[in-house]
Amino acid sequence: MQKKLIKVNPSDNVAVALVNLVAGDAVEFEGETINILSDTKAKHKISLEKFNVGDRIIMYGVLVGKANCIIKKGDVLTISNVKHESEKVYKKTGDIGWSAPNVDKWKDRTFLGYEREDGQVGTANVWLFFPLVFCENRNIETLKEIFEKELLTQKVSSHQLLLRSLVNSNNANDEEIEKLTSTNVFENIDVKFITHPGGCGGIRQDSESLAKLLAGYVNNPNVAGATVLSLGCQNLQIEIFKDALNAINPTSKKPVLIFEQQQMGTVDDMLSAIVKDSFEAIKKANNISRNPAPLSKLNIGLECGGSDGFSGISANPTLGYTSDLIVALKGTAILAEFPELCGVEQELMNRCKTEEDAIKFLKLMEAFEKSVVDAGSGFDMNPSPGNIKDGLITDAMKSAGAAKKGGSSPVESVLDYGEYISKPGLNLLCTPGNDVESTTAMVGSGANIVLFTTGLGTPTGNPITPVIKVSSNTEMATKMSDIIDVDTGAIIRGEKSIEEMAEVMLEYIIEVASGSIKTKAMLLDQNDFIPWRRGVSL
Structure with missing residues (x-):
């Protein structure tokens, strides 16, 4: 029997609907019965406890919003009853340890x-x-x-x-x-x-x-x-x-x-x-x-666009584990889209190997957000109508899922827009969240492969670097098969683990990097290029 709810982190007080739920449904979850109070589409969030006004809403183990009215246990979270909220960050408070994945099966592999x-x-x-x-x-x-x-x-x-x-x-x-x-x-x-x-x-x-x-x-x-x-x-x-x-x-x-x-x-x-x-x-x-070249010569850009409520559960964590595999093989990964890291700054600062990079990351985030606020907007305006329709109702919720693309490895370097990678390992690159502007920037910083997750579908490509499109769900992958390269929907169905899906992903990267497979964006001759004018661009 297919699971109906999933909780991403043990400390979360909300769960994600894996299937459409109807008001009146009684769902068995973690040893108790959750009575569904509202019709809830798959990918949207259900409260696992009663929230009073101002109560903290936790997902992915981090603060993603606060209740702006009473939300009953079993009710659906919406833009009407939840407002954006994220943790405030001031300094690096410690180091996060990392256990690199075993890459023995890959260490002698090459690409052409x-x-x-x-x-x-x-x-x-x-x-x-x-x-x-x-x-x-x-x-x-x-x-x-x-x-x-x-x-x-x-x-x-x-x-x-x-x-x-x-x-x-x-x-x-x-x-x-x-x-x-x-x-x-x-x-x-x-x-x-x-x-x-x-x-x-x-x-x-x-x-x-x-x-x-x-x-x-x-x-x-x-x-x-x-x-x-x-x-x-x-x-x-x-x-x-x-x-x-x-x-x-x-x-x-x-x-x-x-x-x-x-x-x-x-x-x-x-x-x-x-x-x-x-x-x-x-x-x-x-x-x-x-x-033949060793896999350490791969520089992968990590991108998401047209995200849905499953992106942070299937496709983005797949990229995260793939990133960890590449880093363990002495290759390079680039995590960008700074507006979509809002709310996870503390974790990323603690993952920075040096105090200098942690400070640089925070200053870039603060300067970016200030420019947005000065223009009369804010990072909380980042989720698109499509994001919201598919369950990503606050920027912090979207960001927490988007950050999963960066895996768990240490941050070797923090780069401002236009800076070129010089250290292997995970790099943070300051870019907008705009799909094409961010992809354009990562390639300009040296990415020779881009992994691009999507839950709603997007045709983005690049003139010089293959873009591998990764879907969060099988329904969209089937409907838009002409733009999707890899489908991670098997994770949602419980048929594959994130680690197993990441190994499939790495094999696919090797084939694309070797020229054996042309990505769908390449076949469509999708050559997008948009520079970021350093004004406001989310």
Whole structure:
């Protein structure tokens, strides 16, 4: 018989409904009968005791809210009877011990990656085109059309064929499809293109921040080299970009081709030079092939988006244990989305290996929250309508579940936005909770694989780094099978443990990192890139 309720932590005073419950149901749970007082959808929370006004609501073992009216035992928690509340944090109070998982079965495993001269290893081999300023976006789009037509497989989509058949009142056949299909010119290199709205017109700090992000993309192990376009008069000058790249990796020998329109004359002259020089560089980059590399060369980004009430029970803990496995293998994990760490600051500060990093983490959190409050909002406004509809009714509740992606290993380093990873182990990276802004930032800090959990479904991908989409429940994985790579719904059904699911996850990572499997986001050509303008972005 399937369980109807689950309590995440022994100290919790609420339970999560695993199935839809109806008012009047009597549910046996932990040796007592819980009389359900309201219709409750799966993923929502049921009170395990009576709450008076101001009483603390505990989930995941931490404070996630307070009752703003009397809540009877067996009633459902809603945004009407609960308000956001989290523990206040002031300093590191101790160290949290860690027992690393046994990784003997993985210690000699390898993945097939692209070795770089600086010792990093890519899970992809990409030549990247991007502008320093939005004024060059049109030229990037022109180059994208030119290179994709000549270098990349062009295959007409089923939707294009549908429209063609409607226009011509006939049906497209296999012969027509074959005529519209060409093979890749190069086997070992992908060509990707980034555009953005930044580089000028904002505050200078935004341009400097963008320079660090773009430099991080060039330095990412998945990138073989880059073609960079500049107008010439923008805030983000070429020298600022070069300084940012030098600060990350002063000995880098990656080819970076830079073209400045105001120095080159007509668009035609510039594009001709770009096409010629870039093609020669891409040909050389195609000579790089995959070779076995230890799992310690994996840098995994940990992301969640479109979360539901099961995300913190199945998918996020799976990523957490996967992160612990990677860290135990001397690899790197990146936990970001600072608005979604609200309420678990004390635990993360105590997990920081140094007092300096604990203080840095707290200051970054406080500064971020202050900027949000100054704009008339707050971290408590973080849960989206979709989150709330699926049971995540306070930011602290959402955050406590989101933080599970970071496992239990010590925090080796705390990074501000735009800083590049330099230490293996778990790193905290200051980013917004916005799916694409956060994913964009983790890749800019060196992630060569991103694990992305979702309970509601999101198609997010990245131009240079494979994004593995992990569902919290089987219903959504089945309904949106075109965007989901790994389904952790078996945990909810009691068919697999978190540890067993994490081992499945690690095997899948190895296959993706080796190029044996293309993620759904890659198959959909989902190449999302949004820099964070250091204003308010949740």
